[in-house]
Amino acid sequence: MTPEPVNRRTLLKAGGALAALAAAGCTESPSGHASPSIAPIAPGGPDVAAAPDWAGFGRGLDGRFYRPGSSGYAGAHQLFNPRFDSVQPAGVVKAATIADIRESVAFARKNRLRCAPKAGGHSYVGASSVANGLVVDIGNLRSMSYANGVLTVGAGARLYDVHAFLDRYGRSLPTGTCPTVGVAGLALGGGMGVHTRAYGLTGDRILSMQVVTADGVFRACSPTQNADLFWALRGGGGGNLGIVTSFRLSTIPGGRLGIFVLKWTQAQAAAVIRGWQRFAREAPTTSWANLHLDARADGTIAVRAVGVSTTGSATAAAAQLESFVGARASSRTFSQRSHLEAVRFLGGGTTSPRTGFTAGSDVLRGPMDAATINGLVNTVKARARAGKTASAILDPLGGQAVKVPTGGSAWPWRSSLGVIQWYVGLAAHPTSTSYNSARAWITSGHRAVAKASAGGYVNYVEPGRAVQSYYSGSWNRLRTIKRKYDPANVFGGPYGIS
Numbered sequence: 001m002t003p004e005p006v007n008r009r010t011l012l013k014a015g016g017a018l019a020a021l022a023a024a025g026c027t028e029s030p031s032g033h034a035s036p037s038i039a040p041i042a043p044g045g046p047d048v049a050a051a052p053d054w055a056g057f058g059r060g061l062d063g064r065f066y067r068p069g070s071s072g073y074a075g076a077h078q079l080f081n082p083r084f085d086s087v088q089p090a091g092v093v094k095a096a097t098i099a100d101i102r103e104s105v106a107f108a109r110k111n112r113l114r115c116a117p118k119a120g121g122h123s124y125v126g127a128s129s130v131a132n133g134l135v136v137d138i139g140n141l142r143s144m145s146y147a148n149g150v151l152t153v154g155a156g157a158r159l160y161d162v163h164a165f166l167d168r169y170g171r172s173l174p175t176g177t178c179p180t181v182g183v184a185g186l187a188l189g190g191g192m193g194v195h196t197r198a199y200g201l202t203g204d205r206i207l208s209m210q211v212v213t214a215d216g217v218f219r220a221c222s223p224t225q226n227a228d229l230f231w232a233l234r235g236g237g238g239g240n241l242g243i244v245t246s247f248r249l250s251t252i253p254g255g256r257l258g259i260f261v262l263k264w265t266q267a268q269a270a271a272v273i274r275g276w277q278r279f280a281r282e283a284p285t286t287s288w289a290n291l292h293l294d295a296r297a298d299g300t301i302a303v304r305a306v307g308v309s310t311t312g313s314a315t316a317a318a319a320q321l322e323s324f325v326g327a328r329a330s331s332r333t334f335s336q337r338s339h340l341e342a343v344r345f346l347g348g349g350t351t352s353p354r355t356g357f358t359a360g361s362d363v364l365r366g367p368m369d370a371a372t373i374n375g376l377v378n379t380v381k382a383r384a385r386a387g388k389t390a391s392a393i394l395d396p397l398g399g400q401a402v403k404v405p406t407g408g409s410a411w412p413w414r415s416s417l418g419v420i421q422w423y424v425g426l427a428a429h430p431t432s433t434s435y436n437s438a439r440a441w442i443t444s445g446h447r448a449v450a451k452a453s454a455g456g457y458v459n460y461v462e463p464g465r466a467v468q469s470y471y472s473g474s475w476n477r478l479r480t481i482k483r484k485y486d487p488a489n490v491f492g493g494p495y496g497i498s
């Protein structure tokens with residue numbers, strides 16, 4: 001038998017500080033929040049000559065470890081979007097403890113491997129996988145506790161699970177709608193959804209985090225501890241600055257929601273966009289509505305608003321949107337739902353099947369003028385005329401999203417009107433022709449609204465957009481903080497801050 005390599009277990013035998021850490025990970029601590037004042041694991045250096053000791057590394061982990069060819073590897077590196085199934089990481093760690101995460105980061109740094117954290121796996125560009133690098137899947141760190149309005153949650157939790165947990169206490173959280181998105185990826189990039197105008201972004205509710213940085217140190221960050229990291233992680237996007245292991249988030253009331261769905265004709269599309277822009281500016285913060293312009297394969301486009309009122313009744317909010325549009329909708333549906341019913345309705349259930357797609361975004365610095373609105377409508381019409389489907393989805397900001405939370409935040413779009421998402425559904429493994437056609441359509445969308453676009457939303461990260469354009473005025477400070485916490489770019493990648 002080969003001797004046991006120097007790994008976490010042998011270190012634990014030595015009775016080092018890691019023992020305390022292992023006992024303090026998200027899976028074992030009811031609060032999920034341990035004291036993070038632990039020194040780095042290993043001083044990885046640039047003079048590594050030997051091949052990585054994968055076997056020794058794997059043996060030292062508490063969680064499971066997969067290498068190409070090993071049983072379970074194919075499933076272990078799957079993301080939500082099957083388009084990235086072909087990306088082959090050199091190893092995948094399913095972390096069971098914070099010690100696993102620290103060891104993984106130290107191993108990646110020592111062996112000069114790119115390290116990609118993975119939570120819900122919904123990255124638009126597959127950034128939670130990495131060819132020839134190390135994926136650190138924290139999906140098993142998902143314990144939750146609640147006290148005094150504050151949710152403490154392991155960074156591997158998915159949105160539906162968070163809502164179902166909070167529902168027991170009559171509480172909620174402003175999040176996006178997809179039930180399987182990870183709270184980590186969502187919150188670190190901002191996190192927009194039906195409560196954005198009433199309560200701000202998901203990331204705005206973060207009170208503190210625990211994070212393993214590239215030096216292997218487990219740190220707390222808050223407005224008073226590692227305040228620069230706290231600022232950067234809230235809007236700086238996942239996968240840039242370290243691996244967050246848990247969040248403390250201030251919750252919101254989990255009250256009933258009034259929901260409306262309004263449909264207009266294709267001929268009214270421009271008027272509806274104009275009206276929606278006014279709504280995004282002038283509606284009370286208790287009202288929210290997004291707009292879907294869907295290109296259909298039959299050559300037509302569908303125009304639909306999905307709205308929410310946190311007062312419980314949606315009729316006034318819908319009437320206000322219709323008055324701004326200047327036309328009553330041709331189809332109007334209203335419902336009132338409890339917190340969890342609304343989560344299921346808006347998210348299409350409690351889970352979401354893996355789906356092929358490609359997408360992108362433009363952040364609207366203000367209302368689009370008439371020519372830009374026509375350009376947007378014509379872009380959607382052109383896709384429909386080609387017999388292909390696609391959607392432009394307009395989400396409003398405003399309300400509480402303009403307020404900078406305690407400790408500040410790197411999220412740069414406080415004064416913007418909203419975000420357009422350009423979305424094209426694809427087969428699980430699309431042909432290059434259909435992928436290229438989708439990307440060409442998204443590029444035509446960017447071009448159509450260029451005059452009104454301030455940049456992109458990092459949670460809708462896409463190929464071909466400059467990384468800086470997700471961060472606007474936060475860019476320079478983010479780069480400084482990146483160099484401080486990850487000088488060797490352990491968490492780097494083509495879409496990352498460097």
Ligand SMILES: Cc1cc2nc3c(=O)[nH]c(=O)nc-3n(C[C@H](O)[C@H](O)[C@H](O)COP(=O)(O)OP(=O)(O)OC[C@H]3O[C@@H](n4cnc5c(N)ncnc54)[C@H](O)[C@@H]3O)c2cc1C
Nearest residue numbers: 119120121122123127128176177178182185192238239244
């Ligand atoms: C179907 C669908 C619906 C969506 N709906 C919305 C919506 O309504 N509102 C909205 O704002 N966004 C929405 N998004 C976008 C979503 O917020 C982003 O894709 C988000 O990054 C996904 O997070 P994740 O944890 O699921 O993904 P992952 O792919 O696991 O992670 C995303 C990024 O964060 C990094 N990361 C993951 N875990 C950690 C961690 N613990 N510490 C540090 N970095 C980490 C990854 O390396 C990657 O770069 C949607 C996405 C999809 C696919």
